[in-house]
Amino acid sequence: MSTETALREQMCLLARSLFDRGLTHGSTGNISARTEDGGLLVSPTGTSFGRLDPGRLSRFDARGQHVAGDAPTKEMPLHSAFYDTRSTAGAVVHLHSCHSVALSMLPVEDAANFLPPLTPYGIMKLGKVQLLPFFVPGDPAMGAAVRGLAGKRSAVMLANHGPVVAAKDVEAACNAIEELEDTARLTLMTRGMSPQGLTEAQVQALVTKFDIAWDD
Template identity: 80%
Template sequence: MSTEADLRETICTLAASLFERGLTGGSTGNISARTDDGGLLVSPTGTSFGRLDPGRLSRFDASGRLIGGDSPTKEMPLHSAFYDTRSSAGAVVHLHSCHSVAWSMMPDADDDNFLPPLTPYAIMKLGKVKLLPFFLPGDPAMGEAVRGLAGKRSAVMLANHGPVVAGKDVEAACNAIEELEDTARLAMMMRGVEARMLTAEQVSALVTQFDVEWDD
């Protein structure tokens, strides 16, 4: 059975992996996960994913009170919005990944279904990704925008900023956000090419076969 110490190590290990592969740089990005007692572990403000300290993660109790560690990321309203509206959320991760940010700037990016249907995996892991407008970093309005989705999306893309993904646990959230970035990279590679995308029938079959949340 995993312990809170294990969870702390997992958060820092996965964050370092994301950093080392250039998926978020400097002191950008933030990550959080539910603890067994209903609290949260959160990356502190101003920290690098490449150098998170398991013992200094921000620790919240089940009532949302900070009870240990350093001050949390300024994006806490964004994380709280996912936890409050999606009962299945066990972790939330936010990156400043380059290709997804680039795709968010494209004039033909679909606000309601951000990622084009290029491969099955983004559909299976993310469902539809909602493209949200630009907000100033740390603006609580980002959290309100997520709350406005009423828990119907596991992933959003903040325009000109970065993706945010909720998953059942920290591994699932990190895997899904990597799939989001990979698909955005493919979309940028295929831009201007008449790519053979998945058909509507193939997308529908995926949604049915893998029980994907697919908000119409």
């Protein structure tokens, strides 16, 4: 099995897992991953995470030209923005996960640090999550907003829409976006209950130990 064939199957397997557990629904969400030759594999437009076909994924070459497979997701500007601004990005995942979307519709203290520091893994896997305003789906302005962060965030939350996470590979990106959704769920579960989150000292200890980009 070639490396690209394995990557195609891994993308579809992980997407199916996210779909089966209700982390995205219908034909929502999109996923992409960098290939060995510098190109991209991308989920096609209008497809369901539960029924992706490895052989029909959109294929881009290293110049960003669509060379094979079905037409890509309309959110390509969002994916491209992460790849172009974060040299470490090997995969990008975007979901319409329920709890994170719900949290994005409530008042937030700091848009530059959308998620409260409730667990160590929320800090370790995501760093600070930037809340971005609402954009019409497919609007290239979403990509421009990500580019405006100059690569300083690996995760953003699109208000009233869904989270987007970039990571070194597709498995890491899926793990991180699941962490984002679980942290949002914990936040909603404990809202109004004065939960005891991590202290600033505890957050800084995690940042130091795991070399997390935090103060940028």
